[in-house]
Amino acid sequence: MGDMRKDYVLEREVIVHPTTKKNTNTKKCPYCPGNESMTNPSLLALVAKDGMLQRLQDSEDFFVDDWSVRVFESKEPTVSISTKNSYSDRPLYSEPAYGYHYIVVVSPKHKDTLATISTDHIHTKRSHICNYFR
Numbered sequence: 001m002g003d004m005r006k007d008y009v010l011e012r013e014v015i016v017h018p019t020t021k022k023n024t025n026t027k028k029c030p031y032c033p034g035n036e037s038m039t040n041p042s043l044l045a046l047v048a049k050d051g052m053l054q055r056l057q058d059s060e061d062f063f064v065d066d067w068s069v070r071v072f073e074s075k076e077p078t079v080s081i082s083t084k085n086s087y088s089d090r091p092l093y094s095e096p097a098y099g100y101h102y103i104v105v106v107s108p109k110h111k112d113t114l115a116t117i118s119t120d121h122i123h124t125k126r127s128h129i130c131n132y133f134r
Protein backbone atom coordinates (compact mmCIF):
# COMPACT_ATOMS: atom_id res chain seq x y z
CA MET A 1 0.00 0.00 0.00
CA GLY A 2 1.13 3.51 -0.71
CA ASP A 3 1.88 6.56 1.37
CA MET A 4 0.61 10.07 0.98
CA ARG A 5 3.61 12.39 0.91
CA LYS A 6 4.21 16.04 0.41
CA ASP A 7 5.96 17.17 -2.77
CA TYR A 8 7.91 20.13 -1.40
CA VAL A 9 8.85 21.36 -4.89
CA LEU A 10 5.31 21.56 -6.26
CA GLU A 11 3.64 22.13 -2.86
CA ARG A 12 1.07 19.36 -3.27
CA GLU A 13 0.26 15.91 -1.89
CA VAL A 14 1.25 12.85 -3.92
CA ILE A 15 0.66 9.11 -3.45
CA VAL A 16 3.78 6.98 -3.62
CA HIS A 17 3.35 3.27 -4.31
CA PRO A 18 6.06 1.01 -2.92
CA THR A 19 8.04 -0.93 -5.47
CA THR A 20 6.63 -4.42 -5.74
CA LYS A 21 7.61 -7.55 -7.54
CA LYS A 22 6.39 -7.38 -11.13
CA ASN A 23 4.45 -10.19 -12.77
CA THR A 24 7.01 -12.08 -14.83
CA ASN A 25 4.43 -13.67 -17.12
CA THR A 26 4.57 -11.14 -19.93
CA LYS A 27 2.94 -13.36 -22.55
CA LYS A 28 -0.54 -12.97 -21.09
CA CYS A 29 -2.17 -9.60 -20.56
CA PRO A 30 -4.41 -9.66 -17.45
CA TYR A 31 -6.67 -7.02 -18.97
CA CYS A 32 -7.52 -8.92 -22.18
CA PRO A 33 -10.62 -11.11 -22.58
CA GLY A 34 -9.93 -14.72 -21.61
CA ASN A 35 -7.45 -13.75 -18.89
CA GLU A 36 -9.94 -12.51 -16.32
CA SER A 37 -8.75 -15.08 -13.79
CA MET A 38 -5.45 -13.16 -13.53
CA THR A 39 -7.28 -10.25 -11.86
CA ASN A 40 -9.67 -9.91 -8.96
CA PRO A 41 -13.29 -10.72 -9.90
CA SER A 42 -15.04 -7.86 -11.61
CA LEU A 43 -17.37 -5.73 -9.54
CA LEU A 44 -18.89 -4.45 -12.75
CA ALA A 45 -18.76 -5.80 -16.29
CA LEU A 46 -20.74 -3.97 -18.95
CA VAL A 47 -22.03 -6.26 -21.70
CA ALA A 48 -23.80 -4.95 -24.81
CA LYS A 49 -26.86 -7.07 -25.55
CA ASP A 50 -29.95 -6.27 -27.61
CA GLY A 51 -28.88 -2.65 -27.97
CA MET A 52 -28.57 -2.15 -24.22
CA LEU A 53 -25.77 -2.40 -21.67
CA GLN A 54 -26.17 -5.08 -19.02
CA ARG A 55 -24.47 -4.61 -15.66
CA LEU A 56 -22.99 -7.95 -14.65
CA GLN A 57 -20.23 -9.10 -12.32
CA ASP A 58 -17.95 -12.10 -11.91
CA SER A 59 -18.47 -14.70 -9.22
CA GLU A 60 -15.86 -17.03 -7.73
CA ASP A 61 -16.30 -19.64 -10.45
CA PHE A 62 -17.77 -17.58 -13.29
CA PHE A 63 -16.22 -14.81 -15.37
CA VAL A 64 -18.42 -12.59 -17.52
CA ASP A 65 -17.78 -13.02 -21.27
CA ASP A 66 -18.08 -10.44 -24.06
CA TRP A 67 -17.65 -7.44 -21.77
CA SER A 68 -16.98 -4.02 -23.23
CA VAL A 69 -15.86 -2.49 -19.92
CA ARG A 70 -14.59 -4.30 -16.83
CA VAL A 71 -14.03 -2.85 -13.33
CA PHE A 72 -12.24 -4.70 -10.53
CA GLU A 73 -10.17 -4.06 -7.40
CA SER A 74 -6.44 -3.81 -7.92
CA LYS A 75 -4.39 -6.76 -6.69
CA GLU A 76 -1.70 -4.28 -5.63
CA PRO A 77 -3.69 -1.32 -4.31
CA THR A 78 -1.92 1.98 -3.89
CA VAL A 79 -4.58 3.13 -1.43
CA SER A 80 -6.67 1.15 1.04
CA ILE A 81 -9.52 1.59 3.49
CA SER A 82 -7.66 -0.55 6.04
CA THR A 83 -4.60 1.58 6.55
CA LYS A 84 -2.37 1.56 9.57
CA ASN A 85 -1.67 4.83 11.29
CA SER A 86 1.89 5.50 10.22
CA TYR A 87 2.54 9.21 10.17
CA SER A 88 6.04 10.59 9.79
CA ASP A 89 7.75 13.93 9.53
CA ARG A 90 11.22 12.59 8.82
CA PRO A 91 12.87 12.62 6.46
CA LEU A 92 9.76 13.96 4.69
CA TYR A 93 6.11 14.25 5.68
CA SER A 94 4.16 11.01 5.13
CA GLU A 95 0.73 9.69 6.05
CA PRO A 96 -1.35 6.62 5.07
CA ALA A 97 -3.01 6.82 1.65
CA TYR A 98 -6.69 6.10 2.29
CA GLY A 99 -9.22 5.10 -0.39
CA TYR A 100 -10.33 2.54 -2.93
CA HIS A 101 -8.16 1.42 -5.86
CA TYR A 102 -10.17 0.07 -8.79
CA ILE A 103 -8.94 -0.71 -12.30
CA VAL A 104 -11.23 0.20 -15.18
CA VAL A 105 -10.54 -1.58 -18.47
CA VAL A 106 -12.41 0.57 -21.00
CA SER A 107 -11.97 -1.70 -24.00
CA PRO A 108 -11.54 -5.44 -24.57
CA LYS A 109 -9.13 -4.67 -27.43
CA HIS A 110 -5.54 -4.76 -26.21
CA LYS A 111 -4.27 -2.18 -28.70
CA ASP A 112 -7.00 0.41 -28.04
CA THR A 113 -5.87 3.70 -26.56
CA LEU A 114 -7.84 6.73 -25.45
CA ALA A 115 -7.06 8.16 -28.90
CA THR A 116 -8.65 5.19 -30.72
CA ILE A 117 -11.73 4.72 -28.54
CA SER A 118 -14.74 6.81 -29.55
CA THR A 119 -15.82 9.54 -27.19
CA ASP A 120 -19.35 8.07 -27.30
CA HIS A 121 -18.02 4.76 -25.98
CA ILE A 122 -16.15 6.47 -23.15
CA HIS A 123 -19.00 8.84 -22.28
CA THR A 124 -21.67 6.09 -22.24
CA LYS A 125 -19.60 3.66 -20.20
CA ARG A 126 -18.37 6.38 -17.83
CA SER A 127 -21.89 7.31 -16.82
CA HIS A 128 -22.75 3.63 -16.14
CA ILE A 129 -19.62 3.23 -14.02
CA CYS A 130 -20.25 6.42 -12.06
CA ASN A 131 -23.87 5.42 -11.41
CA TYR A 132 -22.78 1.98 -10.19
CA PHE A 133 -20.35 3.40 -7.61
CA ARG A 134 -22.71 6.05 -6.20
Ligand SMILES: [Zn+2]
Pocket residue numbers: 029030031032109110
Ligand atom coordinates in the same frame (compact mmCIF):
# COMPACT_ATOMS: atom_id res chain seq x y z
ZN1 LIG B 1 -4.39 -6.71 -23.07
